[in-house]
Amino acid sequence: xxxxxxxxxxxxxxxxxxxxxxxxxxxxxxxxxxxxxxxxxxxxxxxxxxxxxxxxxxxxxxxxxxxxxxxxxxxxxxx
Amino acid sequence: xxxxxxxxxxxxxxxxxxxxxxxxxxxxxxxxxxxxxxxxxxxxxxxxxxxxxxxxxxxxxxxxxxxxxxxxxxxxxxxxxxxxxxxxxxxxxxxxxxxxxxxxxxxxxxxxxxxxxxxxxxxxxxxxxxxxxxxxxxxxxxxxxxxxxxxxxxxxxxxxxxxxxxxxxxxxxxxxxxxxxxxxxxxxxxxxxxxxxxxxxxxxxxxxxxxxxxxxxxxxxxxxxxxxxxxxxxxxxxxxxxxxxxxxxxxxxxxxxxxxxxxxxxxxxxxxxxxxxxxxxxxxxxxxxxxxxxxxxxxxxxxxxxxxxxxxxxxxxxxxxxxxxxxxxxxxxxxxxxxxxxxxxxxxxxxxxxxxxxxxxxxxxxxxxxxxxxxxxxxxxxxxxxxxxxxxxxxxxxxxxxxxxxxxx
Amino acid sequence: xxxxxxxxxxxxxxxxxxxxxxxxxxxxxxxxxxxxxxxxxxxxxxxxxxxxxxxxxxxxxxxxxxxxxxxxxxxxxxxxxxxxxxxxxxxxxxxxxxxxxxxxxxxxxxxxxxxxxxxxxxxxxxxxxxxxxxxxxxxxxxxxxxxxxxxxxxxxxxxxxxxxxxxxxxxxxxxxxxxxxxxxxxxxxxxxxxxxxxxxxxxxxxxxxxxxxxxxxxxxxxxxxxxxxxxxxxxxxxxxxxxxxxxxxxxxxxxxxxxxxxxxxxxxxxxxxxxxxxxxxxxxxxxxxxxxxxxxxxxxxxxxxxxxxxxxxxxxxxxxxxxxxxxxxxxxxxxxxxxxxxxxxxxxxxxxxxxxxxxxxxxxxxx
Numbered sequence: 001x002x003x004x005x006x007x008x009x010x011x012x013x014x015x016x017x018x019x020x021x022x023x024x025x026x027x028x029x030x031x032x033x034x035x036x037x038x039x040x041x042x043x044x045x046x047x048x049x050x051x052x053x054x055x056x057x058x059x060x061x062x063x064x065x066x067x068x069x070x071x072x073x074x075x076x077x078x079x
Numbered sequence: 080x081x082x083x084x085x086x087x088x089x090x091x092x093x094x095x096x097x098x099x100x101x102x103x104x105x106x107x108x109x110x111x112x113x114x115x116x117x118x119x120x121x122x123x124x125x126x127x128x129x130x131x132x133x134x135x136x137x138x139x140x141x142x143x144x145x146x147x148x149x150x151x152x153x154x155x156x157x158x159x160x161x162x163x164x165x166x167x168x169x170x171x172x173x174x175x176x177x178x179x180x181x182x183x184x185x186x187x188x189x190x191x192x193x194x195x196x197x198x199x200x201x202x203x204x205x206x207x208x209x210x211x212x213x214x215x216x217x218x219x220x221x222x223x224x225x226x227x228x229x230x231x232x233x234x235x236x237x238x239x240x241x242x243x244x245x246x247x248x249x250x251x252x253x254x255x256x257x258x259x260x261x262x263x264x265x266x267x268x269x270x271x272x273x274x275x276x277x278x279x280x281x282x283x284x285x286x287x288x289x290x291x292x293x294x295x296x297x298x299x300x301x302x303x304x305x306x307x308x309x310x311x312x313x314x315x316x317x318x319x320x321x322x323x324x325x326x327x328x329x330x331x332x333x334x335x336x337x338x339x340x341x342x343x344x345x346x347x348x349x350x351x352x353x354x355x356x357x358x359x360x361x362x363x364x365x366x367x368x369x370x371x372x373x374x375x376x377x378x379x380x381x382x383x384x385x386x387x388x389x390x391x392x393x394x395x396x397x398x399x400x401x402x403x404x405x406x407x408x409x410x411x412x413x414x415x416x417x418x419x420x421x422x423x424x425x426x427x428x429x430x431x432x433x434x435x436x437x438x439x440x441x442x443x444x445x446x447x448x449x450x451x452x453x454x455x456x457x458x459x460x461x462x463x464x465x466x467x468x469x470x471x472x473x474x475x476x477x478x479x480x481x482x483x484x485x486x487x488x
Numbered sequence: 489x490x491x492x493x494x495x496x497x498x499x500x501x502x503x504x505x506x507x508x509x510x511x512x513x514x515x516x517x518x519x520x521x522x523x524x525x526x527x528x529x530x531x532x533x534x535x536x537x538x539x540x541x542x543x544x545x546x547x548x549x550x551x552x553x554x555x556x557x558x559x560x561x562x563x564x565x566x567x568x569x570x571x572x573x574x575x576x577x578x579x580x581x582x583x584x585x586x587x588x589x590x591x592x593x594x595x596x597x598x599x600x601x602x603x604x605x606x607x608x609x610x611x612x613x614x615x616x617x618x619x620x621x622x623x624x625x626x627x628x629x630x631x632x633x634x635x636x637x638x639x640x641x642x643x644x645x646x647x648x649x650x651x652x653x654x655x656x657x658x659x660x661x662x663x664x665x666x667x668x669x670x671x672x673x674x675x676x677x678x679x680x681x682x683x684x685x686x687x688x689x690x691x692x693x694x695x696x697x698x699x700x701x702x703x704x705x706x707x708x709x710x711x712x713x714x715x716x717x718x719x720x721x722x723x724x725x726x727x728x729x730x731x732x733x734x735x736x737x738x739x740x741x742x743x744x745x746x747x748x749x750x751x752x753x754x755x756x757x758x759x760x761x762x763x764x765x766x767x768x769x770x771x772x773x774x775x776x777x778x779x780x781x782x783x784x785x786x787x788x789x790x791x792x793x794x795x796x797x798x799x800x801x802x803x804x805x806x807x808x809x810x811x812x813x814x815x816x817x818x819x820x821x822x823x824x825x826x827x828x829x830x831x832x833x834x835x836x837x838x839x840x841x842x843x844x845x846x847x848x849x850x851x852x853x854x855x
Binding site: 358359384394395396397400468469470471472473474475476477478479481482 | 591594595596599600602603729730732733734735736739740810811812813814816817
């Protein structure tokens with residue numbers, strides 16, 4: 001819960017910060033978002049591969065941690 | 080148990096003796112290894128093929144002491160015939176060994192032959208024969224005979240045909256103005272109604288006669304060089320046009336065969352003022368139907384760095400960079416539209432738009448297949464969108480030219 | 489976050505490595521032109537003052553990190569909001585520095601490799617280190633400090649023997665009056681010196697709190713001197729005009745070394761030094777950011793958040809700017825005014841005032 005929520009919150013605020021800084025540089029919102037996302041649109045196959053592996057790792061990581069937590073909780077509850 | 084195993088193994092081992100294919104045996108000394116085949120046509124319409132053979136003793140030249148100045152690393156023999164098989168047969172009258180084609184990586188067809196008769200009929204033997212590989216590079220000889228490309232010697236590479244192939248590979252990657260195409264793709268282009276092949280041209284600059292002599296290699300500034308020169312455009316198998324330079328690059332771009340290239344744009348009223356080196360690019364070609372007519376959309380996305388500036392320009396300012404990006408987009412878009420229009424005038428679909436349309440709208444394609452090249456393609460509505468981004472400017476930001484300018488003011 | 493402790497000497501080394509980190513490759517104080525080296529010295533003085541400020545604030549609440557004492561000073565609502573803003577600021581800075589280093593490697597050594605991949609490789613190392621904790625970092629710092637020192641000395645000697653240094657390029661001093669210098673000092677205070685505001689998060693972990701002040705001040709003085717000398721050398725070797733046009737001046741300086749026909753192309757010295765410095769700066773920033781997050785949100789097992797937060801930082805570093813010049817301009821024009829000024833100066837001052845008022849209160853009521 002916290003583990004998932006905190007990164008999401010931070011990502012959202014940081015994204016907003018990026019937008020804010022770009023706007024201060026004189027770009028309007030639409031172009032700013034476009035410019036933030038565009039480095040990811042020309043990705044060579046190797047990059048896409050790495051990106052997918054990273055995402056999978058992240059998901060697996062969360063899976064492992066959350067299930068461990070559940071186990072701990074169940075253990076303490078059983079006691 | 081062990082005994083049985085041993086006998087079994089022994090039997091298997093002895094069987095392998097029979098599998099060495101004694102019937103199709105070939106001794107190395109009975110073979111003449113062909114490195115490239117060049118095909119011209121004489122006035123009677125017969126094929127004149129020039130085979131470039133490896134001269135085995137002289138390839139490994141450097142290891143032998145004393146070296147240089149003996150016979151060249153390759154030998155060229157010519158034979159005539161009404162078909163490729165006949166040429167092969169007639170070659171045996173000149174060569175002491177049987178030609179062996181498995182190492183033949185290059186086929187050169189003369190431009191005259193390609194214009195008059197077309198390349199379709201000449202290529203069948205190469206695709207049918209067991210020794211030829213479908214990955215053989217195909218090249219058109221421009222303004223010279225195919226034989227001349229076979230006989231010209233080269234400095235850095237011992238085997239001239241190797242030089243042609245390596246040059247083609249390198250330049251396709253570095254400049255994107257010549258296409259590195261093999262036999263398989265050429266045939267596919269000939270067969271498909273929605274596409275025409277595009278083949279690179281090579282020529283010999285300088286003195287062709289001197290180029291055949293080994294002594295010509297003894298100078299630093301060679302009297303002759305083999306160079307890539309434009310691309311040949313075909314219609315129905317016959318050569319109809321040549322495209323060079325940035326027009327060629329545009330075609331290759333749409334074909335998504337450009338890896339990196341340099342684009343120069345105009346800036347501050349000076350031509351070729353800023354050079355942009357493309358590092359990464361992606362091309363998307365899609366087809367759909369708009370207003371009852373087929374429509375093609377070409378999308379190009381590129382990223383790169385500034386490689387050179389020849390005018391004072393504020394590279395530190397992202398707004399300036401944005402303007403540069405816009406200029407790059409505009410120029411590339413115009414070049415590509417120009418190339419498309421030229422192909423439309425020639426009525427040859429080098430871009431393979433027909434195939435793209437076929438894959439997107441198969442039902443419609445069936446209806447228009449026959450008239451694609453001659454009536455639909457020339458009037459095709461093609462939308463070109465280009466996105467370009469400048470990422471870096473190298474180790475410097477502004478040029479010293481900016482400082483010179485500000486000192487003068 | 490953890491029970492580990494580091495010694496004042498390790499703090500000293502960490503601060504020096506941190507300061508040298510990206511400042512060595514990105515030039516500051518250029519508004520003062522050839523007096524930039526003086527601007528660096530001026531910034532150092534400013535940095536010393538700021539450090540004293542931060543230390544004083546921390547001394548009201550020994551053993552507590554800023555995310556813990558901010559709510560105490562300003563009340564839970566405001567205090568936590570500000571602490572959160574600090575954490576965001578830290579992530580942004582970590583991503584910025586990561587971007588700086590990634591860009592340099594791409595530009596100089598790996599032009600075909602995507603920036604994302606290079607930054608990823610950095611982050612793998614950083615995430616691993618942060619998971620291991622501050623002690624591991626500090627101990628690594630001790631070793632690398634020596635390496636860096638040797639490299640720096642070697643480069644300096646080579647430059648001297650090479651005859652590249654021409655101190656006439658430092659003249660005329662004060663060519664356009666003191667004003668540009670003052671403006672430049674205004675820049676250098678923020679970057680690189682004011683950035684030690686993050687060390688406030690680490691100060692409570694020093695095992696000998698009395699020596700902390702001294703360690704910090706000495707570290708600042710040493711790094712200030714080194715940076716100033718480096719800037720002076722760069723100016724002497726290249727001259728202001730070339731330096732201003734170069735994206736990485738120190739590299740250009742080292743490239744001029746051509747001694748005895750074989751000591752050429754010592755660019756690799758530059759790369760090693762820069763990679764070490766960059767690693768430290770990014771790791772410290774990231775560590776402090778993670779620590780701030782976990783203490784703010786009271787996470788029980790902070791190690792678990794390191795990987796996801798690293799992921800975010802990686803993406804942030806690619807997204808903050810879409811070209812290198814844009815990234816630099818953002819850093820020079822926008823960041824100091826809107827980010828550094830509030831977080832390095834204004835908020836700490838407010839904190840100091842608040843802490844003072846609160847504790848005077850307390851003393852009165854308990855006395």
